[in-house]
Amino acid sequence: xxxxxxHFVHIHAQKVLIDGVLRYEETATAxxxxxxxxxxxxxxxxxxxxxxxxxxxxxxxxVGAELLNLKKSDVYKSEDKGIVLMNRSSSLYTDALHQAxxxxxxxxxxxxxxxxxxxxxxxxxxLCIRHQISGENYFxxxxxxxxxxLTNYVSLLFRQKHIQQCICGWVELNADNYELFLxxxxxxxxxxxxxxxKSPIFASLNLEVDxxxxxxxxxxxxxxx
Amino acid sequence: xxxAYIIAHHLISALGFTSKKNVEQLMANQSGIRLSxxxxxxxxxxxALIDKTAFPFEYKKEYxxxxxxxxxxxxxxxxxxxxxxxxxxxLCIISTTKGNIDLLSNEKDLDIPKERAGLGNMAExxxxxxxxxxxxxxxxxxxxxxxxxxxxxxxxxxEDMYDNIIVCGGDIASEFVVAGxxxxxxxxxxxxxxxxxxxxxxxxxxxxxxxLMSHEKMPSEKISFEMLGGAISNDANHISGPSRTGEGxxxxxxxxxxxxxxxxxxxxxxxxxGTATIYNDEMESMAMYRTALDKVPVNxxxxxxxxxxxxxGVIEIVMGxxxxxANMLIKSLGYEENGVEHPLHIIQENATKAQTxxxxxSSGFGGCNAALIIQKQEA
Numbered sequence: 001x002x003x004x005x006x007h008f009v010h011i012h013a014q015k016v017l018i019d020g021v022l023r024y025e026e027t028a029t030a031x032x033x034x035x036x037x038x039x040x041x042x043x044x045x046x047x048x049x050x051x052x053x054x055x056x057x058x059x060x061x062x063v064g065a066e067l068l069n070l071k072k073s074d075v076y077k078s079e080d081k082g083i084v085l086m087n088r089s090s091s092l093y094t095d096a097l098h099q100a101x102x103x104x105x106x107x108x109x110x111x112x113x114x115x116x117x118x119x120x121x122x123x124x125x126x127l128c129i130r131h132q133i134s135g136e137n138y139f140x141x142x143x144x145x146x147x148x149x150l151t152n153y154v155s156l157l158f159r160q161k162h163i164q165q166c167i168c169g170w171v172e173l174n175a176d177n178y179e180l181f182l183x184x185x186x187x188x189x190x191x192x193x194x195x196x197x198k199s200p201i202f203a204s205l206n207l208e209v210d211x212x213x214x215x216x217x218x219x220x221x222x223x224x225x
Numbered sequence: 226x227x228x229a230y231i232i233a234h235h236l237i238s239a240l241g242f243t244s245k246k247n248v249e250q251l252m253a254n255q256s257g258i259r260l261s262x263x264x265x266x267x268x269x270x271x272x273a274l275i276d277k278t279a280f281p282f283e284y285k286k287e288y289x290x291x292x293x294x295x296x297x298x299x300x301x302x303x304x305x306x307x308x309x310x311x312x313x314x315x316l317c318i319i320s321t322t323k324g325n326i327d328l329l330s331n332e333k334d335l336d337i338p339k340e341r342a343g344l345g346n347m348a349e350x351x352x353x354x355x356x357x358x359x360x361x362x363x364x365x366x367x368x369x370x371x372x373x374x375x376x377x378x379x380x381x382x383x384e385d386m387y388d389n390i391i392v393c394g395g396d397i398a399s400e401f402v403v404a405g406x407x408x409x410x411x412x413x414x415x416x417x418x419x420x421x422x423x424x425x426x427x428x429x430x431x432x433x434x435x436x437l438m439s440h441e442k443m444p445s446e447k448i449s450f451e452m453l454g455g456a457i458s459n460d461a462n463h464i465s466g467p468s469r470t471g472e473g474x475x476x477x478x479x480x481x482x483x484x485x486x487x488x489x490x491x492x493x494x495x496x497x498x499g500t501a502t503i504y505n506d507e508m509e510s511m512a513m514y515r516t517a518l519d520k521v522p523v524n525x526x527x528x529x530x531x532x533x534x535x536x537x538g539v540i541e542i543v544m545g546x547x548x549x550x551a552n553m554l555i556k557s558l559g560y561e562e563n564g565v566e567h568p569l570h571i572i573q574e575n576a577t578k579a580q581t582x583x584x585x586x587s588s589g590f591g592g593c594n595a596a597l598i599i600q601k602q603e604a
Binding site for chain 2: 088111137142149153
């Protein structure tokens with residue numbers, strides 16, 4: 001069964017790319033992640049006050065998913081939509097905050113607002129609430145981005161009719177770095193991004209009438225964009 | 226489409242170091258929960274801890290506590306089967322929420338690098354130990370991780386992506402999780418009482434559980450267990466509280482029925498998630514009511530082994546299978562008086578009942594839910 005990439009978003013090194021096109025760049029001196037992601041949120045005029053309560057991993061996933069422009073193609077039932085995410089560091093960045101709050105017996109202050117984010121799939125929960133997604137949801141943790149594992153499993157979910165649309169990708173955040181590569185996939189190509197740009201990176205993709213097929217090779221190439 | 230069978234298993238929990246020991250303790254209605262302040266200095270809380278003084282294996286210093294347990298459990302499982310686990314046709318799936326989280330605390334295992342707190346890093350250490358062909362797939366989806374791993378394995382075997390899959394679920398008790406659940410006011414000060422009117426929260430547990438899943442039955446076994454199918458859903462409602470209407474879990478159960486062409490009247494027994502928090506048990510009973518499962522015998526194993534997080538699905542599936550093999554319904558420990566809006570058929574005393582299908586339910590933070598059905602087949 002063929003499935004197609006609707007849109008794809010990259011966020012890393014103070015840049016935001018949508019469908020491979022640079023849409024925002026923080027040119028000021030290096031910002032820390034919280035300041036950077038707040039600027040992106042404001043720049044794209046996002047409106048979702050709960051954003052400010054999220055931990056950093058969820059903020060990254062949230063902003064990425066907003067930029068996928070899912071509303072435009074929202075023709076699926078909530079239960080037919082899924083999310084499959086992967087990263088390296090799970091929720092370890094927030095885990096360290098929780099650990100620091102219990103390290104000193106004389107200054108012991110574990111906080112529910114921090115602890116609830118010490119699971120990577122909380123980011124998925126946030127996206128499910130925002131986009132009313134109630135189907136299959138997976139968080140894989142792998143030492144390296146594993147496009148074959150991701151693509152093979154997402155394809156299985158489509159073939160076995162568990163989902164008709166899916167948000168997929170790599171959402172990594174640790175103390176030193178952040179890297180998001182998020183994309184949406186569906187069975188129909190009607191809503192899929194059209195590749196008319198024939199620059200080398202796009203020319204090497206497996207296309208079907210200008211639409212990007214969701215396969216391991218394509219995901220590998222798009223990730224590196 | 227191929228079938229997926231659970232052909233071997235091995236359990237480590239507060240009830241003991243083998244599947245056999247765990248099942249014997251269940252049948253005798255013995256709980257592994259004891260009061261302890263090991264992870265909450267000065268405050269005694271009920272915990273279901275593995276007996277570290279009784280390891281039936283040599284503890285390997287270069288591996289963490291959790292890795293030692295996982296390696297032992299996988300080795301003991303693999304001894305029971307004869308397939309080539311180093312082959313390209315074999316995959317290992319690890320389900321865990323927190324992995325080597327104890328490494329974050331400064332007091333622990335200083336000879337082990339802190340990077341091993343990374344779940345992928347831990348998985349590659351285990352891959353290297355066993356010389357698995359593929360890097361293990363690590364599923365970290367809160368408390369449904371274990372059930373998801375079994376569902377995922379079945380789907381991949383069904384499509385002939387692999388012949389054999391080793392599913393290992395594991396999570397250890399730690400100050401990290403105890404302090405966390407305690408600050409959420411989700412921990413009971415006595416052994417947990419799932420579905421009871423006086424329930425006040427969970428009892429933390431720790432466990433490692435392995436199941437071997439294969440496209441082939443064990444030729445020597447008279448009874449086999451086929452994993453028929455399952456589904457995963459999300460409440461899309463709240464990140465740390467379950468839906469009040471049981472919407473997500475209802476959906477997972479309905480999809481599982483659809484997929485397996487079975488319905489509530491085919492289910493002989495339900496192993497509930499039953500954490501004994503006010504919200505979980507209410508939500509779960511609502512979902513069971515909505516799917517006509519409220520008359521089917523149900524228990525929660527949490528009164529025996531506590532809440533074992535990423536291991537919970539795997540260990541409770543094994544317990545469900547063994548109860549089905551013995552045609553036994555096991556008392557839901559801690560239950561005395563109905564405490565949910567839609568009363569369930571809670572198993573109050575051990576009983577015998579012929580069983581063919583059992584349904585496992587799981588729910589977790591992040592709004593996730595899973596349901597799956599296992600069928601007993603007699604040759």
